[in-house]
Amino acid sequence: MKVFDTQYLIIGAGLAGSILSFLLRRSGSEVILAELLDAKTKDKLCGGVMIDSALQSFKKIYGENPQQVLPLHKLKSFCQRFAGKEILANNTEIFTLPRKSLDNFALERALEVGTRLFDRVALKSVDMNNFLAYFLDLRDKTQFAIRFQFIIGADGASSKLRTLLMGKRPIIIPTLQIQTPCVSDELIFAYLPEIFSSQVDWGYCWYIPQGKIAVVGCVGSSFSKQKNLVQICRNNLKNFCSELGIEQNISIRGAAIPIDKILLSCNENAFFIGDAAGLNDTVTGGGIHYAFISANLLFEALIGAENIRLTYEKKIFNAIQLKTTQQARKSQFLTSLAILKKGSEI
């Protein structure tokens, strides 16, 4: 079996993986980026909302102005609704973009600095005693191994690396989304009526304009593990589309959002970033900024710290506590829900 060698093996060429590859490679390290799908054609399901901290991190990491190099779309307004009624309007400046443009940018930068990309490869097993990861090449069905010094899980909400190293699958919730021509320039969050019948504990539909196109989606979560959660979301998505006058015969895609506890490292040689670490806002589902923050902070720990694990974990928890904008949004979201539950409106 062919065996490749590298200092850093990053599993998942999504946003977090591509950012970390770029940072490590630029600092002179050997990096292999292993991706399950076709790296150029894969298209992550996402609302494409980029909050301030993500834009700032982008600027810091790439030294480029996101407004100049990304197809950012400034929204006219942002509103939250219940049953068609507006409950809270928000004047914050919000930018969106088609997610593929951001992922393409990050991957291109990683490749430009010399990251070795192995795409369409499936991770089969990991031997942490001998620092070997075994893969199946999905193109020619051959098997190969990569010897590493450090392995990093950036393989998203359903992280295979996490399952292999921890022995159990991460906890995720399903989301549904469609793409449609833009019908309005206003971002809308519409809470699920099922919150009141306790069929879901939280959940909402979204309409997010990204320029010429918009995405419409739905997410719902239930602590009692409702079996019909996906069906509830599907129905709500359809109702929301008809409320907005959007064609409904568009194919619906599904994706996962992580909701379990944060896991940042398994041992001194295995770390997790982005969704694979469970780093996603449990209220809003936003995770782009976490992908930036975690990739950057792990990079800083990997190249500079004596105790990488402790440093990385400390840095992340400090960063999360300092995220005031994020916390302000969260409390606004929860206030809206509380208002809804009382049955009143602003």
Ligand SMILES: Cc1cc2nc3c(=O)[nH]c(=O)nc-3n(C[C@H](O)[C@H](O)[C@H](O)COP(=O)(O)OP(=O)(O)OC[C@H]3O[C@@H](n4cnc5c(N)ncnc54)[C@H](O)[C@@H]3O)c2cc1C
């Ligand atoms: C429907 C939806 C809408 C969202 N909207 C927003 C939003 O508007 N704003 C926001 O901030 N966040 C949003 N998020 C969350 C955000 O998309 C994620 O938090 C973010 O993509 C996390 O980046 P990541 O690099 O960790 O994971 P990902 O972007 O998921 O990348 C993981 C990569 O790993 C690859 N992979 C998976 N399994 C394997 C494997 N076994 N081996 C190798 N590679 C593998 C995948 O193909 C992918 O390329 C949304 C999420 C969903 C599902």
